[in-house]
């Protein structure tokens with residue numbers, strides 16, 4: 483199937499559009515704001531408590547996973563609201579599933595954060 487957009491597609495890198503997507507998600511989604519607040523707390527604690535390179539890698543991976551899940555969750559919500567604006571159990575299930583992915587990523591991130599930071603906090607108490 484042809485598309486008007488494809489024919490007029492500008493021939494350049496899409497970084498600007500990707501950043502637009504992240505900025506849009508940050509502005510429109512409360513969860514995204516919470517993730518960024520947690521991200522800055524983790525960066526501050528990581529710097530203050532001197533986490534190792536391996537620990538930084540694990541923190542980066544887990545925080546990245548949460549942000550990726552939230553972006554896909556937001557995209558899925560918009561897609562479904564556009565394609566199927568009516569109330570439908572299947573739409574509800576799909577939205578619950580993508581929200582579940584964010585929750586799993588967030589819990590994983592909390593567990594990794596506790597494993598890395600708790601012993602360091604206990605040492606300075």
Ligand SMILES: Nc1ncnc2c1ncn2[C@@H]1O[C@H](COP(=O)(O)OP(=O)(O)OP(=O)(O)O)[C@@H](O)[C@H]1O
Pocket residue numbers: 511513555559566567568569570571573574575577578581
């Ligand atoms: N069209 C629909 N049909 C049936 N249930 C729906 C529909 N839209 C939303 N729901 C239900 O409401 C929940 C919240 O959906 P909504 O689109 O409001 O997401 P949200 O509250 O903005 O989520 P988030 O906090 O991740 O942005 C869904 O997980 C689903 O259970």
